[in-house]
Amino acid sequence: MTGAAPMVVANNLGRRYGDRWAVSGVNVRLAPGRSLLLAGHNGAGKTTLLRLLAGLLRPSCGEVLRAGPVGMVGHRGGHWLDLSARETLRFDARLLGRPLDLVGAEALLVRFGLGDRGNGPVGDFSAGMRKRLALARLVLQDPAIVLLDEPYGELDADGSALVDVVVKDLLVRGKSLVMSTHLFDRAAHLLHHGLVLDHGRMAWVGPAAEVPAALGQVKAA
């Protein structure tokens, strides 16, 4: 999308399920510290594109090049439901090679509003609490490329504000970020570029602030 030495590049990316192309002919180029707002109607291919960028789906055509580790917050929490939030964070930290002591885990949980629920099984969490834990795990992972799929979903006002803070912080620290959301007005203030998908194809590319208007045009067409 802009700048040199991109962190993530997608060239003519496509993914087919049977005869149907969920994503087709998508090109993305994102430099460090830059962000992309991914918009489109339900079934436009946003989640598929994010999973392709993450490497969780194999492209049917094209390629994705990544210059660093990827972290993703998906639709679902992505947690082990029988572990506690504290155990989840400590497990992630151990695999990241950055062991997290109890104090460090506690601080992270408090920051994301889970300080009093750190020992309970994640399976007992509400959807919003699971989303908060997913954000805490993302911050712990500290990836170079961040992919957020409907990060505001299931969150209350405080939780949504927390997403804004995390996004701003990640961008200041030079991360490349792609966010899919239906809250365009909120995200447009945070992000740089916009991409509207329609039936899996790139329907519009421009500044993030113009995404709401562009989406209306795509719908009208």
Added chain:
Amino acid sequence: MTVLSQTLAVAAKDARIEWRGRARTAAILGFAGTVLLLFSFAAAADTKTLTTHAAGYFWLALLLGSVLSLADAFRIETEDDALDGLLLLPVDPRAIFLGKALARTGALTVLALMLMPIAAVLYNVGVDGSWLQLAAFIVLGVAGLAAPGTLYSAMTSQVRGREVLLPLLLFPLVVPVVLAVVKGSGLALAGDPMGQASSWLGVLAVFDLVYWSVCPLVFSAVVER
């Protein structure tokens, strides 16, 4: 982090989850115990047949119970898409597989140890041979089920009809393991005057070596969608 330490971290995580879900483990034990009981009904009052074939009945009950336990290996990863996050962490896919297969070996060993006294009472059988050989057959036999079982659990975790597919794929593959372990543990129970048990142990060890070497290598291709 080395592959070994990553393997141990994944195994510890799965063991912790297994412990938290011990009510389900108890249900699997109940199921396998019921299978043992049904075999004793099938043989009616023929205690000689029961005693002679005790090892076979025991391993068939364990095999049927193991399918339920093996399915859990990736159910815990897919019920909230935890596997996606795990694959994005800097973890060697071989370590994910080995850790999960190791935890499953532990869970199946515990299941086998809990089934043993039930089988001993139902089939009126004791260890007249070697306890050490019996222990070796249980560990190697369970490991021979756990490695291909974990791989097939990963393969079927996202498809419809996985409850049927897992045993359908697994059972033909583990026939050599079941054959070796039934023959070998039968000898360990009844006594082994001809020294045949060691050859069955060798057969089992070779199968385990093949499964535990090949399955981790193909695992990443299995979880890539």
